[in-house]
Amino acid sequence: MSKLNELAVAVESGNVADVVALTKAALEEGVAPLDVLNTGLVEPINVLGEKFRLGQVYVPELLVASKAMKMGVEVVKPLLVDGGAEAKGKAIFATVAGDMHDIGKNLVVLLLESAGFEVTDLGMDVEVDDIVDAVQDDPDVQIVGLSAMLTTTMYAMKETIEALEEAGLRDKVKVIIGGAPVNADFASEIGADGYSANAPLAVELAKKLLNA
């Protein structure tokens, strides 16, 4: 088996320990950096993502594999002329003000990153102004993801959308929401662009909204 194949297998099986060495070995064998990136690192994640969508693997398998991929990317990146493949899209995520529940939001962030998005995670209990500032500061952001776990905090999503409108930023981004108390009806009621009931569907939603 070539080093490139070994690398792909290591990434898919989440073999964090060997990825850096295998990435270097593949480069030493003379494989072009872009091929190492695409075939050795990104492709196995795509394969795993599809398996996850079909319910054949669990979340941690995908996440540990992503961790392995990122370690390999760090090695390859300096060798790429244009810094490598472009991200599928850029997003900002937050659990809204007053809410300290972030495991669902974290899952979406992790899956989006696995799918090739670049994501800025603002954390939990994030004030409306901080979200608006983050969108303002980053000219490339295309998606704003908002999460809430409580019926008492879900209306902060509406306030956030209103604040984005006031700041003249609403048309720049697609706003997607999720969390236990909300649904598609609530999303359209507050003027969001989409709702997802779970993390894998959130990835599909983001791709659809950006035609990515």
Add this chain to the structure above:
Amino acid sequence: MKKHNRVNFAGQGINFLTRQQMEEIHSCTLQLLQETGILVQHKGALEMLEKAGCRVEKKHVYMPPTLVEWAIKAAPSRILLYDRDGNFALDVSGRNTYYGVGSAEPRIIDSFTGETRLCNEEDNKNCVKVADAMPYIDYMMSQAQVYGHPKTSYEHEYAAMIRYSSKPQVVITADLESTKNVVEMASVVRGGLDKLQQKPLFILYCEPTSPLNCTKESIEKVMYMAENGLPVLYAPIPMNGATGPVTLAGSIIQANAECLAGLVIAQLTRPGAPFLYGAIITNMDLKSLQPTYASPETMVESLAMSEIGRELYHLPTWGTAGCTSSKLPDEQAVLEGTQYITLAGLSGANIVHDVGYTTFGLAHSNELVVMMNDAIGRVRRIFDCVNTAPEYLAMDDMREVGPKGHFLGQESTLRKNCENWESALEDRNEYDRWMELGGKTMGQRANERVRDIIENGKLNSLPAELDAKIVAIIERIDAAEAESLKK
């Protein structure tokens, strides 16, 4: 998906009786066998019992305590069962719990029409096919009783088991002749009676008739198996309030006397004969006048009986679970079946039978078998209890993640998640996804699984040469039956 293989509870296990209560029940049992005695409808057995020191008046036998206690000590503490291919399968001893289907239901709840009707040869085969496909069903037992074979339906049931499943078996037969036919079929597959004795494939089910009556057929079968050194069970089914005293303790004492009478006869026939101890004790519902089969009382007294077998007598034990008095594989069936499976596992009965039995034994449900397979999987996971080996304490993980982090991306989550139990039937999706998948109940999913196995599953068939021999035996038996019915 990981299969959880642990067959005994890693925790403390449950007991329904104290040591003192068991001793008291034992004393009362000896007193009952000595003073009230028991009927034995078999000439050879009566002669043997008299010679061994029993007082015998016609068919009425009064047993001295010393003989009963000798028999308890003479029997082995375990039975080792092997599968059809000769691989070691079940260590029937201690608190090891094995679950199997059963037993000999005349009707079936049709998985395609929903109708409850008499069983045919096709059902017989399909029941074996479904049970064989279930990873947590440890052994086969006679299931669908083929209608139209008044004398030989048990042989038909056995032929299906041995032709289409490699699991070890518990077998019901009609009489001595039918027992010999089954032993013949098993010997053919093993390559001889001596090989069958060395690696037993099945335990023969026999029962006395409560109260206190050892019938001729049942004793013939017990003696035949003992003579051949093949394992047998002699399980009474007293119904509290009807064929046994209404109290739990009273019926346990009577059942104990009935079962031990079978044990004495087996040990006198051949000391050291393998014998499975236990009973189904079930209260009759005194409104409907039907046996309950999975009432709380039934579970307590039947499992208490197997507890006496293990704790006091050091014998391998018989048990029941996964069955119901409900007429359908419905909510009542799942409630009764699951509770019984859990309790049987925690109490440590060895050979637990009747998974899939509805209508107190009158109708078989493959859907219930499939759902109870899931319940057994749960119980097997529960058996594992809590692993406290160093890496399971996860101190490094907590140090690494700290407050406000998450464990989803930890390598330990990846490595250990697969040790969690995963259901083949439960729905764990969020609402929208569940609706997308058809918004089905567990019963509907179980039905789909059964139909899929019946329509698309592969039969676990015997090699063609052996299969032809079994078919030839069945044809011979059928011809003899047809001949005798003509007369």
